[in-house]
Every structure is written in structure tokens, then in C-alpha cells.
Amino acid sequence: MVNVSKRFGKKIVAVDNVSLQVYDKEYFALLGPSGCGKTTLLRIIAGLVELDEGEVYIDNKLVNKLPPEDRSIGFVFQTYALFPHMDVWDNVTYGPRVKALEEKKSEGIGREMLEMVRLYERQDAFPHELSGGMMQRVALSRALAAGAKLLLLDEPLGALDAKIRFELRYDLRRLVKDLGLTAIHVTHDQGEAMAISDRIAVMKKGKILQVGTPQELYTNPQHIFVANFIGENNFLEGNIVKTSDEKIQIELRGGLIVSGSDTSRKEGERVVLAVRPETFTIEKGHKKRTNSLFGVVERLRYEGTNIRYEVRLENEDVVVVVRPSLVEEWFNAGDRVTVSFPSEKSYVFTYPSRGLREELAVE
Amino acid sequence: MSNSNHVRYLDQVSSRPLVRHLVYSGSVIFFFGIILIPPILGIVLKWNTIGQIFQSSELMSRASSAIYASFAIALLVSLLDLVAGLPLAWFVARGKSKWLNIIDTLADLPFIIPTVTLGYSLWLYWSEPGGVSQFFGGNPFVSKGWLLIALLHFAFSYPAVVRVIVGALLDYKVVYEEAARTLGAAPLTADRTVTLPILKSSLIAAFTLAFARSLSETGATVMVAGAFENGVVFIKNTRDAGQEGPMVFVSFVLILTASLIYLGIRLLGPRFKMPVKRVWPFVERKLSDFKVRTVRDSFTTLVFFAFVLVPSLFIVFPIVSALSNGTLNQAVVGVGVWQGYWQSLLLSYFVATMVTALNILMSLPMAVLIARNRWGATASTTLDVLTNIPMIVPSIALGASMSIFWRNFAFIPEIALIIFAHLSITYPYFVRAMVAAIERVTNDLEEASRTLGARPFTVFRTIILPLTKYSLFAGTIMMFARSVDETGATLAVVTRLKTVPVLLVDWVKGTTTPLASPMDIALGAGVLVLFSFIILLVLRLVVRGRY
Numbered sequence: 001m002v003n004v005s006k007r008f009g010k011k012i013v014a015v016d017n018v019s020l021q022v023y024d025k026e027y028f029a030l031l032g033p034s035g036c037g038k039t040t041l042l043r044i045i046a047g048l049v050e051l052d053e054g055e056v057y058i059d060n061k062l063v064n065k066l067p068p069e070d071r072s073i074g075f076v077f078q079t080y081a082l083f084p085h086m087d088v089w090d091n092v093t094y095g096p097r098v099k100a101l102e103e104k105k106s107e108g109i110g111r112e113m114l115e116m117v118r119l120y121e122r123q124d125a126f127p128h129e130l131s132g133g134m135m136q137r138v139a140l141s142r143a144l145a146a147g148a149k150l151l152l153l154d155e156p157l158g159a160l161d162a163k164i165r166f167e168l169r170y171d172l173r174r175l176v177k178d179l180g181l182t183a184i185h186v187t188h189d190q191g192e193a194m195a196i197s198d199r200i201a202v203m204k205k206g207k208i209l210q211v212g213t214p215q216e217l218y219t220n221p222q223h224i225f226v227a228n229f230i231g232e233n234n235f236l237e238g239n240i241v242k243t244s245d246e247k248i249q250i251e252l253r254g255g256l257i258v259s260g261s262d263t264s265r266k267e268g269e270r271v272v273l274a275v276r277p278e279t280f281t282i283e284k285g286h287k288k289r290t291n292s293l294f295g296v297v298e299r300l301r302y303e304g305t306n307i308r309y310e311v312r313l314e315n316e317d318v319v320v321v322v323r324p325s326l327v328e329e330w331f332n333a334g335d336r337v338t339v340s341f342p343s344e345k346s347y348v349f350t351y352p353s354r355g356l357r358e359e360l361a362v363e
Numbered sequence: 364m365s366n367s368n369h370v371r372y373l374d375q376v377s378s379r380p381l382v383r384h385l386v387y388s389g390s391v392i393f394f395f396g397i398i399l400i401p402p403i404l405g406i407v408l409k410w411n412t413i414g415q416i417f418q419s420s421e422l423m424s425r426a427s428s429a430i431y432a433s434f435a436i437a438l439l440v441s442l443l444d445l446v447a448g449l450p451l452a453w454f455v456a457r458g459k460s461k462w463l464n465i466i467d468t469l470a471d472l473p474f475i476i477p478t479v480t481l482g483y484s485l486w487l488y489w490s491e492p493g494g495v496s497q498f499f500g501g502n503p504f505v506s507k508g509w510l511l512i513a514l515l516h517f518a519f520s521y522p523a524v525v526r527v528i529v530g531a532l533l534d535y536k537v538v539y540e541e542a543a544r545t546l547g548a549a550p551l552t553a554d555r556t557v558t559l560p561i562l563k564s565s566l567i568a569a570f571t572l573a574f575a576r577s578l579s580e581t582g583a584t585v586m587v588a589g590a591f592e593n594g595v596v597f598i599k600n601t602r603d604a605g606q607e608g609p610m611v612f613v614s615f616v617l618i619l620t621a622s623l624i625y626l627g628i629r630l631l632g633p634r635f636k637m638p639v640k641r642v643w644p645f646v647e648r649k650l651s652d653f654k655v656r657t658v659r660d661s662f663t664t665l666v667f668f669a670f671v672l673v674p675s676l677f678i679v680f681p682i683v684s685a686l687s688n689g690t691l692n693q694a695v696v697g698v699g700v701w702q703g704y705w706q707s708l709l710l711s712y713f714v715a716t717m718v719t720a721l722n723i724l725m726s727l728p729m730a731v732l733i734a735r736n737r738w739g740a741t742a743s744t745t746l747d748v749l750t751n752i753p754m755i756v757p758s759i760a761l762g763a764s765m766s767i768f769w770r771n772f773a774f775i776p777e778i779a780l781i782i783f784a785h786l787s788i789t790y791p792y793f794v795r796a797m798v799a800a801i802e803r804v805t806n807d808l809e810e811a812s813r814t815l816g817a818r819p820f821t822v823f824r825t826i827i828l829p830l831t832k833y834s835l836f837a838g839t840i841m842m843f844a845r846s847v848d849e850t851g852a853t854l855a856v857v858t859r860l861k862t863v864p865v866l867l868v869d870w871v872k873g874t875t876t877p878l879a880s881p882m883d884i885a886l887g888a889g890v891l892v893l894f895s896f897i898i899l900l901v902l903r904l905v906v907r908g909r910y
Contacts, residue, residue, distance in 0.1 A: 048541050068544040075545035081538040085560045086639070095546035098556075100644045146546045 004054030006040055014040040015051070016206035022184060027173055029193035030186045032203035033229070033362035038186045039078075041203075042152050045184065047071050058150060069098075071150075074143030078155040080135045082127040088114070088138050089123040095146030113141035116175065133164045140172070144179065151176060151183040157192065165189075169196050190230050194218070202226045224272060224349040228360045233274040233347075234319040235356060240269045247343060254315025258291045262348040270351040277322040279345045282309060282337050284329075289340040293319070297335045311339055370824075377820035387737060390728035391746070398753060398787045405764035406615045408771070413615075415608025422606075426597060426613050432509060433594035433617065433757070434624075437577035440516040444524045444573040445566065447517075447670075450663040452528035453554075458660070466664065467529070473675040474522040477848040477895060479864040480888035482583020483871060484678035485515050487885075490587075494677060507589025515583055518671045520573035527572060531565030549648040556639040567632040571625065575755045578621055582850025582864045586871045595759045599854055602763060611767070614760035625755040629748065681885030690882040694890070700879040704866065704887060708894065711862040714778070715846035718785040722793050722842055723835075730797035731823070735806075747798065754791040761787055762852025769856075777860050784852035789845045793838040800834030801827060840899055847895055863891050 006015040015037045022028045030038040043049040045056055047068040056063050063071050074095075082091050092113055096106035114120040117137035127135060136156060143151060156172065157165040173196040176183045187193050193200050194214040201211045202225070209223040221227035228235070238258075242249035243266065247259045250273055260273060286294055295313040302308075307330060309321040321339055331337060352359035376382045416422050455467045473481060488494040489505040496504045505511050539561060543553035559566070581595045588596045594617045601610040649655065685691060694701045729750065736743045753761060762784045769780050804827055812822045828835065850864040857865060867887055870879035879887070 046545055048545070067550075068541070069547045069549055073545060075542065077538055077542060079538060081536075081542035083539060083542070083557055083561075085563075090640070094543070094548075094556075097640070098543070098546060098548040098552050098642050098644060100642065142542075142546065152545075 001041070001045070002055045002057070004041070004044060004056065005052050006037075006044060006049065007052055013206050015044065018054075018206070018208055020201060020208060020211065022182060025177075025180055025182055027176055027183045027185065027196060027198045029197035029200040030184060030203060031188070031190060031193040031200050031229075033188055036203040037206040038188075038203050039154055042154055042184060042186050045150075046073055046075050046152050048075075072148045074146050074148040074151045076136075076139050076143050076151070076153045076156045078158050080127075080139040080159075082135055082138055082142070084127055086126075087123065088119060088125050088127075088130070091127070091138060092123075092142045092145050095142065099146070109145050109147070113145040116144075117141045132160045133168060136160060136168060140175070144175075144181075149181055151181050153183060153185040155186055155188070157187075157189075165192070172196065194230070202229060204229075221274075221347060224274070224352060224356075224359055227274045227347055227349070229362070232277055232320065232322075234277060234280075235360070236273045236275070236317055236319070237351065237356065238271055238273055240265045240267050240271060243267055248348070250348070252315060253317060254313075256293060256313070256315050258293070258346075259343045260346055260348045261344045265348060272349045272351055272356060274347040274349065275319070275341050276345070277308070277320040278306075279341045280319065280321040280323075280339045281341070282311070282321050282323060282331065282339050284331060284335060284337055286336065287338040287340075289338065291343055291346075292338050292340040294336070294338055295319075297331050297333050297337055299333060300331065309337075311337060313339075370820075374818045374820045377823075378818045383819060386728050387732050390725050390732065393725040394729060394746075394750065394790070397783055398790050399749060401768040401783070402618065402756075402761050402764035402787070405766070405768035406611055406618075409607055409611045409767050412608035413612045415606065416612045422609050425592060426609055426616075429592040429594050429597035430613060430616050430620070432592065433578055434620065436509060436513050436516060436593060437574045440513055440520060440577045441570050441573040443517055444520045445570055447663070447666050448521055448524035448569070449528055449566075450659060451667055452525045452532060454660045454663055455525070456529045456532035466667075469672055470525045470667065471522050473519050473671060474526070475844065475895070475899070476675055477864060477888070477891050478519055478580060479582040479586070479848070479850055479867045480678060480892055481519050481675055482515055482586040483867070483884060483888050484676065485518060485583070485674045486511065486587050486871075487681065488674040488677040489514060493680065507587050508591040509593070511587045511589075512584055512591065512593065514670065514674070515587055516577040516580060518674055519580065519583070520576045521667075521671045523572045523576060524569040527565055527569040528562070531562045535562060548642075549644065550651040551647040552642055552644065552651075555647070556642065560637045560639055563635070563637060564633065567628060567635075571628050571755070574624070575621070578617070578755070579757045579759075579851065581757070581759045581852075581854060582868050585850075585854070585868055595757050595851060598757075598759045598763055602855060607767075610763055614757075614763045617760045618756045618764070621755045621757065622752055625751065626748070678885055678888055681881060682889040685882040685886035685889070688882060690880070690886050693883075694886055699877050700870065700875055700883050701887075703861065704863070704890075707861050707863045707866045708891070710778075710781075710860060711847050711864070711891075712894070712898065714781055714785055714862065715843050717782050718789055718846045719839060719843045721782070721786060722790055723839065726790055726794045727797060730794050730801055731827070733794070734798045734801035750794045751791050753787045754795075757851065758784075758788050758849065759851035759855050762855030765852070766856040777857060780856040781853055781860065781862070784856045785846045785849050788849050788852055789842040792841045792845055796834045796838035796841065797831065800831035804830045844895065844899060847891075863887070867891070 001018055001020045004015055004018045005013070007013050018041060030041060032038050040049060044051045047063065047066060051064070058071060058073070083094070086094070089110060093106050093110040096109050101109070111120060114123060117140060119134060119137055119141070122130065122134065127138070130138065140156070157168055160168065169192050185193070185197065197214060199211060199213055200217055202209045202217065204225050210217060210221065210226045217226060217230045221230060227233045236252050238250040238252040240248055241251045241257070243263065245263060247261060248263060248265050250258050250260055250271060252258060252273070258273065265271065293313050295311040297309050298312045298318065299310040300307055302325065305325060306322045307325045309323070309331060310318055311321055312318050319339060416426055451470065455463050455470065486507070489511055490496065490503040490507065492501045494504070496502060505514060535558065539557050540553045543557045544550065548556065581599070584593065584595055585599055592600065594613055597613050598610050601613070693699055694704070697705060729746065732738060733743050733747050733750070765784055765787065766780060769775055769783060808826055808830070809822050812826050817825065848864060850868060853862050853865050854868070861869070867884065869875050870884045870887060
């Protein structure tokens with residue numbers, strides 16, 4: 001996609017000058033909150049929505065003027081869109097039939113696809129007789145049976161309950177990889193995107209903020225929204241008070257001083273320091289460490305694998321600290337503690353002009 | 364008691380099961396006692412006169428031909444309406460041009476013009492020298508007879524078909540079509556194999572509506588029939604000639620056959636499978652081409668203009684002439700044929716008002732009974748089917764048999780007979796609209812209201828009515844308009860009184876003294892349209908303002 005834009009009416013910019021490349025056989029996710037434009041972008045690729053500006057290439061061919069039926073794509077809709085008047089067999093063989101493939105070939109493809117998703121025995125069932133997970137698999141096999149090399153998935157797991165969603169996400173990736181397809185998967189669930197994607201594009205308000213592998217996005221977020229949307233982060237406001245070649249010093253609210261590693265910053269710059277909860281260490285009492293902050297445990301929650309602490313610092317900021325529950329000592333509410341973090345595992349962002357709350361908002 | 368005390372009292376009594384039972388029973392008794400059973404009993408009472416028709420081979424032959432003609436024309440017209448209306452509905456629902464809003468509105472015009480006016484307009488257009496005939500040497504392009512009847516029925520059922528299909532297309536989830544397109548189907552293939560089958564029930568509803576309207580239409584049909592007889596014309600002619608037996612026989616056959624056809628469509632319609640497996644990708648792709656679609660849409664619009672809109676509005680020309688040649692003065696002063704016109708107009712609107720008020724009162728409980736299965740699913744389904752029967756049955760047949768029954772009660776004045784006849788004809792429109800609307804209000808809203816302490820009447824007026832107000836409004840408008848327009852049943856019951864549609868039929872047939880001129884007829888029809896439009900507009904503003 002090159003400089004693709006789409007507006008609805010005069011005020012709503014659904015897709016704002018997006019350029020993106022998805023490689024062959026890649027499992028690519030478009031991730032973002034509701035209304036960020038990811039579904040519109042997917043529908044532009046499919047030809048279901050006309051773009052206002054830009055170009056879309058599929059397999060190096062410009063497809064702007066091509067209707068959906070000529071783009072050789074498979075599309076899995078959020079609501080599955082299984083034809084209610086056709087049984088599973090007719091739904092799955094629809095694509096081969098409308099492309100006038102020989103009957104035997106259509107039947108062969110239908111059988112292969114249904115066996116792949118383990119629904120061959122349910123071929124006579126109608127959509128209303130199937131569970132959500134089954135409908136999703138039929139929708140997927142229908143899209144695959146059409147023979148496309150590019151698979152577009154619009155929140156394919158969104159309508160399923162959590163457990164099924166968790167199980168099916170891996171089936172989805174496995175199927176796509178086994179068939180050697182390219183997939184673009186739209187989701188608002190960052191866990192889902194991180195688990196199955198080769199690369200992810202994080203979107204907000206029609207723009208792509210960052211593209212990278214799950215690890216890159218998690219360990220090196222380039223935008224404060226990405227830092228918040230992928231995983232969890234504590235955000236502490238402050239100002240740069242000292243810079244050097246190796247470190248910068250940041251004065252947080254209440255005069256607390258910590259150091260960061262982004263040496264490109266300038267003195268006096270207003271910034272936001274982001275630290276992931278699992279990056280903090282926590283000790284009882286008053287301990288002098290690098291980047292140590294003192295506070296009181298306000299609340300704790302046992303989450304099985306982890307314990308989650310909310311610590312109110314001396315400057316009244318509250319940070320979340322997550323530690324493994326089995327290997328470390330526990331603290332109680334009211335305990336005075338020291339939390340500390342390595343500066344190289346923190347991120348420094350320019351303070352957003354629209355305000356921190358506004359910049360981090362997902363809607 | 365003050366208003367709020369009245370309401371409180373009704374709230375309290377509505378809690379009592381006996382009261383609720385009486386309300387529902389009352390509405391069912393009203394339906395059976397006034398609407399359904401009298402026509403049946405009317406036929407039963409005069410069953411012994413049916414022998415007259417079997418004693419005359421000429422009468423029997425006329426009757427058979429007339430019955431056959433009614434169903435043949437209804438079938439032909441319904442199919443043509445579907446074939447012609449579907450593309451226009453598609454064009455209107457899916458098109459992107461702003462002109463389509465105008466076409467959409469124009470498509471409704473024949474719907475709101477009283478059929479007697481429509482009939483006269485079409486006759487002027489197709490048969491009279493000032494219309495299409497002027498391009499063919501002045502001879503009637505289409506003479507009075509079955510073809511003119513078919514053209515008339517096509518024109519006035521067309522908007523009903525378009526409206527139903529446009530509604531269905533607008534409600535339809537486009538995602539199914541999108542899915543088909545992403546699987547490689549050309550637009551026409553997607554429409555044929557996916558959209559149309561999903562819309563099947565709406566297509567059947569549109570066909571049934573067109574069929575019923577064609578079968579039932581009387582006033583305008585009588586105007587344009589000439590010597591030709593279909594069922595309704597036969598009933599009118601035999602009634603006018605005092606031949607009760609043939610009238611009863613044909614009424615009975617029409618009522619029975621129409622009811623059976625309706626039941627058949629309802630039972631078998633859902634089982635009808637549309638052919639979706641075979642595809643012709645190459646051909647259908649070509650037919651999906653933009654140029655082909657443009658030609659198709661243009662042709663569709665041309666058919667609409669040439670066969671529906673222009674003929675329906677053709678009466679405007681003589682109306683304009685009538686405004687300037689002194690006819691208007693005569694009308695205002697009430698001279699000549701206009702002596703009785705204003706009384707007829709007043710009678711028409713009085714009857715419509717009474718009918719609307721009575722129907723709302725008596726059919727709302729029936730609508731709740733059906734929509735909420737208050738007496739069980741079987742009773743609901745049975746009542747649902749039965750309440751639709753007056754809509755499918757030819758109104759003149761209904762009126763004729765009702766008239767036979769009620770005339771046994773000499774104390775009932777003629778105006779009451781007219782009201783009973785109109786109640787029967789308009790009842791299904793309101794019940795259907797309200798049943799559909801109440802069904803859309805989910806049960807849990809009522810249940811939530813009850814758990815908060817609301818009594819049944821409170822639930823009805825604070826939950827159901829507000830959430831169904833637009834259907835209530837639409838149903839009221841339809842009932843009122845239908846009553847004003849009603850001709851067939853009225854012709855069957857009246858002897859002295861004349862509503863405006865009945866008077867206009869007499870003017871056209873030349874049975875009044877003095878005779879009405881073409882300008883009189885045009886202006887009379889035009890005044891009816893104008894008054895109907897004003898009153899409906901006022902009704903719309905009043906009802907919308909309250910809510």
C-alpha cells in the first residue's frame with residue numbers, strides 16, 4: 001500500500017496516508033483499538049471499499065480498479081457471513097463453483113478444506129446449526145477453498161469465547177503457514193497479535209504508528225501509544241535536568257531523580273518515562289539502588305504466576321510492579337518498599353502536546 | 364375522575380387476570396363477530412339461491428369466465444410487478460445518485476392516489492384521445508377491457524412491490540454479498556445466488572400483496588372494464604341486476620379460492636427453493652458490466668415512468684383545465700352533479716375517522732395477543748392467519764356477503780353497514796403493522812418493567828406504545844387512507860348513501876343525473892386527492908408532534 005487514504009464524509013479520516021509492505025508468506029497483523037481504521041484498510045485491500053488516494057498492489061500488480069472478485073483474495077469476516085440458505089458443503093464449494101471449476105475439482109477442494117478444519121462430517125449442516133468455533137472454521141475453509149494466496153481476516157476470532165479464541169488462534173497460524181499463504185489479520189487483541197504474527201502494524205486514528213516484530217514492538221516501542229497498547233507500562237512525567245554521553249537525568253514529580261538511557265534528549269525537555277511492571281525490582285525497606293524509588297505498597301493482587309503490587313511513591317505517583325509469585329518473598333499492603341529499575345530497560349518519550357491521557361486513550 | 368385518575372384506575376384493573384381476559388376476548392369476539400363471521404354467514408344464508416346460476420348456462424359461463432379472469436389477471440400482474448419492480452427497487456436501494464431519492468418518492472405516488480382517481484387517470488392516458496392515443500390516429504390505444512384492467516392493476520400494485528423489496532434490501536446485511544464477491548462471484552451471480560434467496564420471504568410477500576390488491580380492486584376496475592367481466596365486475600353487475608344467486612356464488616368462490624391460495628403461499632412459499640447451484644460466470648460477469656447495468660437501470664426507469672408514473676399523474680391535465688373553465692366555480696357552489704359531492708366527501712372522511720378509531724381500539728389487543736402468544740403459539744398462528752384473510756379476499760365479495768348478513772337486522776342503518784365493511788377491509792392493515800412492531804420489542808423490556816412494579820396497562824402504555832409509535836402512526840395512516848379509498852365493499856353495501864369513490868364511479872359510468880362531464884370527473888378526483896393529502900399531512904403532524 002502506498003499513501004493510501006480514505007475519508008468518510010468531510011470530517012472522518014478513516015485511513016490517513018498509510019504506506020505498508022507485507023511480504024510473501026508473512027503472517028501480518030493490523031493491531032489497534034476500535035475505530036482506528038484497521039478494518040477499513042483491510043476492506044480497501046479487498047476492494048470492498050474504494051480508496052480516495054494512493055495505490056494498492058497485490059503480487060506487484062496495481063489493483064485499484066479491480067473489483068473484489070478479481071483480486072484473488074480470501075476474506076474471513078468478523079461475523080463469518082456464512083450464507084444462511086446454504087449448507088456447509090455449498091458454502092465451502094461456492095468459490096470454486098462461481099469460478100466455473102470442474103465439478104470434480106470443486107468437490108475435491110471442498111473435501112480437502114473441510115477435512116483440514118475437521119468438519120467434513122458436518123457438511124450437511126446449516127450455519128444456524130453450528131457453534132461459533134465451527135462457523136469460524138467453515139468461514140476459513142470457504143475463504144481458502146476459493147484458491148487465493150492472500151488471506152484477509154477481519155477479527156476472525158472476535159465473536160468467540162475466550163477459551164476457544166485462545167485455542168483457534170494457533171490453528172489459524174498453522175493452517176496459513178502449512179498452505180504457504182500470506183495473511184493479514186486485523187485484531188484489537190494485542191495478545192492474539194503477539195502470539196501468532198510475524199510482524200505487526202500498530203494503528204491509531206487512521207495512521208500506522210509502528211511496524212515491527214512482536215519482540216521489537218514490546219522491547220523497543222517508538223511511540224508512547226505503542227508502549228501503552230502493547231503490554232503494560234508505568235508512565236511517569238518529568239523533565240530532563242542533566243544530559244551526558246551515557247545517561248540522562250530526569251526529575252520526576254516531587255523532585256525524585258532517576259536516570260534514563262536516551263541520550264538524544266535535551267536539557268529542560270518535558271518527557272514521560274515508561275517502565276514496564278515486570279522490569280521493576282521490589283525490596284522491603286529503604287535501599288539505595290540505581291534508579292530507586294521509595295514508597296508504600298497500597299494494594300496487591302495474586303494472579304497465579306505473578307503477584308501484582310500497586311506502590312504509592314513519595315511523590316504520590318502510583319506504579320504497578322509485577323513479580324513472579326513462586327520465587328520471591330511477598331509483601332503486604334502498608335509495607336514500606338524500594339522499587340528500582342535499570343535505565344536501559346526504560347523508555348523516554350517526549351511529553352505529548354495533547355496531554356498524556358489524550359495520547360494514551362484508545363478511543 | 365381526572366385523566367390521571369382514569370389512568371390509575373385502568374392500571375389497577377389491568378392487574379386482574381379476569382379483566383385482561385375480557386379485553387382479549389372482547390377483541391377476538393369483535394374480530395369474529397364483525398369481521399370474519401358475517402361474510403361467511405351471509406353466504407350461508409343465501410346458499411339456497413346459488414341454484415340460480417346452475418339453472419342458466421349463460422350465467423354459469425359468465426361466472427366461470429369472470430372468476431378465471433380475476434385470477435389470471437392477478438397472476439399475470441403480480442408476476443409483471445415483480446419482474447418490473449425488482450430492478451427498480453434494486454436501483455433505488457443500492458444506487459448512489461441523489462436523484463434516486465426522488466425516484467423513490469415518486470414510486471410511492473400511485474400508492475397514495477385513491478384507486479378510483481388512478482383508474483380514471485389511466486383511462487385518460489391509455490384510451491382517450493388526449494393521451495397515448497393521439498400518437499395513433501386518435502383511436503383508443505388500449506380500449507376498455509382486460510388489457511386496461513391489467514395495466515391499471517400493474518400500476519397500482521407496482522408501488523407496493525417496490526416498497527416491500529426496497530425495505531427488504533435496506534434491512535439486508537450486505538456482508539453476504541461482500542463475502543460472495545470476495546469468493547470470486549460477479550455482482551449478478553452474488554445477487555442471484557446469495558441475495559435473492561435470502562430475500563425470498565420478502566419477494567413472496569411482495570407477490571402476495573400485488574396478487575391480493577389485483578384480486579380485490581373494484582372501483583377503478585369497474586370504471587375501465589367496459590363490457591369485460593372479471594370477478595368483481597360480475598359481482599357488481601349481478602348485484603345491480605338483483606341477481607343474488609350468481610352474486611353469492613361468485614363471492615363464495617372468490618373468497619374461498621383467494622383464502623386457499625393465500626394459505627398455500629404461506630405454507631409452500633418457504634419451501635420453494637431458488638436455483639443457486641448453477642452458475643454461468645462468463646455470462647453473468649458480462650451482464651454485471653457497468654454499461655449493461657446502466658442500460659438495465661435506464662430501461663427500468665423508463666418502464667416505471669411510461670407504465671406507472673405518467674399514467675397515474677395524467678389526470679393533472681384535465682384538472683388544470685377544470686380549474687380555469689368554470690368547473691371549479693360550479694364545484695364550490697355545489698351546482699349540478701356537485702350537489703351531492705361535498706356530502707359524499709364528508710361521509711367518506713366521517714366513516715374513515717370512525718373506522719380508524721374503532722380499529723385502533725379493538726385491534727390493538729388482538730395485535731398483542733398474536734405477537735406475545737398470550738393464548739399459546741397455536742392460537743397465535745391461527746389468529747394471525749385468520750386476521751389476514753380480509754386482505755386477500757376481494758373487497759366487493761366481502762362486502763356483498765356482509766351486506767346479505769347485516770340486512771337481516773333492519774334496525775342497523777346503512778352508515779353502520781358502510782362502517783362494518785370498511786372495518787373489515789382495513790382491520791388487517793393495522794393488525795399486521797402492530798404485530799410486526801410489537802414482535803420487535805423484546806420480551807425482556809416488558810419483563811424488566813414488570814419487575815420494577817409496572818402493571819400490565821402501564822407496561823403497555825409506557826413501554827410497548829412508545830417503542831411502536833411509528834408503526835402505530837403508519838398503521839393509522841394506512842387504515843385511514845384505505846378507508847377513504849375503499850370502493851368495492853362500499854359498492855356492495857350501499858343503496859342510498861354514496862362515499863366519494865362510489866360517486867366517482869357513478870360519474871364515470873354515466874349513471875347520475877345530470878351526467879358528469881370529463882372536467883367534473885377530473886376535478887372531483889383531484890379534490891379527493893387534495894383533501895386526502897391534506898388530512899394525511901395533518902394526521903402525520905399531529906401524531907408525530909405528540910410523540
